[in-house]
Amino acid sequence: MSKPLINQLLIATLLVATTSSVYAIEYRSTAKHGVILYDAPVETSDKRFILSTNIPLEFLAEQGNWIRVRDRDGTLAWALKSDISTTRYVQVNRLAEVRKDANTSSTLLFKVDRNVVLELLQDTRTGWLKIKHRDGAVGYIRIEDVWGA
Missing domain, CATH: 2.30.30.40 (SH3 Domains)
Known part of the structure; x- marks a missing residue:
């Protein structure tokens, strides 16, 4: 490839990268x-x-x-x-399972109904959220089962 073409591709790649940056909600x-x-x-x-x-x-x-x-x-x-x-809470979208650890094979701690509000303790960045129920129980829920994360 010619040097001008490589430069154009590099510039185009940088423009796409900067304009398609993910903005955190x-x-x-x-x-x-x-x-x-x-x-x-x-x-x-x-x-x-x-x-x-x-x-x-x-x-x-x-x-x-x-x-x-x-x-x-x-x-x-x-x-x-x-x-x-700024304290974070999430609201459950549908009947959901709360697990002891952040994986589907972990022990089921409890199920939580739609619209229940849970305190968000940590976003594990793995598709699981560490949450706390108002009764004090702490566990992990799938991010797609809640709104507000």
């Missing part, structure tokens, strides 16, 4: 019971939902004292920054 959770989600970043706007504590939300943007979020159903809304925590 950032999640937060409601900090208290009764968090109101609004249509716009003002308290006089329409109220969309009221959420319980520890509900995971996808963080999209920040504007003053407001945070733009998306819920599990894809609804976009605004919440007061003071009502949102």
Whole structure:
């Protein structure tokens, strides 16, 4: 190959690599019971939902004292920054198994129903999340069984 062609391929490869960078999705959770989600970043706007504590939300943007979020159903809304925590929780999508270790052959600790909220302790980056149930039980759940990770 000619040197100009190699240079063009190298530049094209670098451009693809930089433009296709994976952007990490950032999640937060409601900090208290009764968090109101609004249509716009003002308290006089329409109220969309009221959420319980520890509900995971996808963080999209920040504007003053407001945070733009998306819920599990894809609804976009605004919440007061003071009502949102960086402590991570996940919400179960369907009946799921929690294992002692991060593999399917590990001992089954318990099953967890849809919509149960679990504290996220660690993303193992292997498709498993280390979680904690509100009763204190700690184990591993498959990432595809939850929303908010």
